[in-house]
Amino acid sequence: METLSAFSLTQEDWHKLLLSEGESPHLLPFWLDGLYKDKKIWNKHVSPKLIERLKGKLDFSLPEISHVQESLDGTVKFLMRFKDQMEVETVLIPFHKRFTVCLSTQVGCGMKCSFCYTGTQGLKRNLTSGEITGQYMVATKWLKQKNAKAINPNIVFMGQGEPLHNLTEVSRAINVFNAPQLLGLGQRQMTLSTVGYLPGIKALKNFPHTNLALSLHSPFEDERKLLIPVNERFPLSEVMKELDILTNQKKRIITYEYLLIKNLNMSDKHIEGLYELLEKRKAIINLIPFNPFPGSPWERPDEDEIKVFKEKLVAKRLRVLVRTTKGSDILAACGQLKVNKLARQNGTN
Numbered sequence: 001m002e003t004l005s006a007f008s009l010t011q012e013d014w015h016k017l018l019l020s021e022g023e024s025p026h027l028l029p030f031w032l033d034g035l036y037k038d039k040k041i042w043n044k045h046v047s048p049k050l051i052e053r054l055k056g057k058l059d060f061s062l063p064e065i066s067h068v069q070e071s072l073d074g075t076v077k078f079l080m081r082f083k084d085q086m087e088v089e090t091v092l093i094p095f096h097k098r099f100t101v102c103l104s105t106q107v108g109c110g111m112k113c114s115f116c117y118t119g120t121q122g123l124k125r126n127l128t129s130g131e132i133t134g135q136y137m138v139a140t141k142w143l144k145q146k147n148a149k150a151i152n153p154n155i156v157f158m159g160q161g162e163p164l165h166n167l168t169e170v171s172r173a174i175n176v177f178n179a180p181q182l183l184g185l186g187q188r189q190m191t192l193s194t195v196g197y198l199p200g201i202k203a204l205k206n207f208p209h210t211n212l213a214l215s216l217h218s219p220f221e222d223e224r225k226l227l228i229p230v231n232e233r234f235p236l237s238e239v240m241k242e243l244d245i246l247t248n249q250k251k252r253i254i255t256y257e258y259l260l261i262k263n264l265n266m267s268d269k270h271i272e273g274l275y276e277l278l279e280k281r282k283a284i285i286n287l288i289p290f291n292p293f294p295g296s297p298w299e300r301p302d303e304d305e306i307k308v309f310k311e312k313l314v315a316k317r318l319r320v321l322v323r324t325t326k327g328s329d330i331l332a333a334c335g336q337l338k339v340n341k342l343a344r345q346n347g348t349n
């Protein structure tokens with residue numbers, strides 16, 4: 001059986017484990033500070049025998065960086081390798097004075113969205129919570145080696161995989177990120193993005209709180225199915241019903257991500273459709289110009305088309321943002337992630 005990662009344990013798990021090892025609860029803060037901040041703390045407060053015993057029970061290793069690419073705009077794309085040699089991409093994105101880490105939650109993805117490079121790869125396996133927190137820790141360490149004053153990055157679950165298709169492990173990882181004595185990120189510093197995986201959305205009622213984003217991309221069921229095949233099983237109308245329950249319960253605003261694809265979803269009919277769908281809801285529309293990838297069937301609109309589409313939505317009094325594309329020169333932008341060894345070896349990815 002695979003050894004459990006130390007970085008998948010919540011604060012409560014550590015509390016119970018130390019007690020079961022016959023240790024005082026007062027040891028917990030020193031143990032956690034040593035694990036997450038500075039191992040030197042252990043020299044003073046933790047017995048070497050306890051460290052040895054726990055090393056025999058848990059896996060303290062982190063993913064390895066097998067490849068790094070830095071974009072001209074400061075975006076950094078890592079290829080992270082796990083113990084079974086499977087790899088995912090993790091991206092550090094500069095935003096004003098801090099960074100955001102885009103984390104993967106699965107190796108590949110089974111959702112097959114037609115605008116997404118990862119979708120062409122298929123689902124290989126779910127990541128464990130330790131592998132999800134591990135990506136964050138490795139990317140943050142890399143960042144701090146470059147700039148010791150860098151602030152801990154925020155998180156978006158928008159890398160490879162559908163986070164709600166791996167609910168148990170993602171939920172556990174969020175608990176680790178959120179615990180003040182573990183990684184200490186606030187709930188508002190984490191954003192979970194879904195394509196509308198309905199069983200996962202229903203389960204969000206009992207899920208640790210984060211910001212939530214839905215990949216919308218079209219207000220029309222038939223067109224959305226073309227872009228997001230899972231819309232066939234989980235129609236937008238059902239997804240919206242569940243999101244309404246969630247916003248009423250948890251008083252949150254949902255971000256609706258809208259890919260801008262030339263000659264596809266940018267007509268006046270789409271403006272009307274978005275208005276009908278969102279005018280009465282607490283919504284922010286995040287417009288994302290499509291990022292082409294090798295073999296993609298769609299095209300990116302030009303800057304004027306993007307501006308006009310945004311202005312038409314604003315004129316309808318909808319709240320709209322346009323996401324700046326980052327890292328497209330290294331295929332690290334939204335929808336462009338895919339572990340592609342051949343392209344890497346050829347220097348094309």
Ligand code: SF4
Pocket residue numbers: 109110111112113116117118119120159160161162195335
């Ligand atoms: S967009 Fe997200 S859910 Fe869709 S195929 Fe890509 S990684 Fe999977």
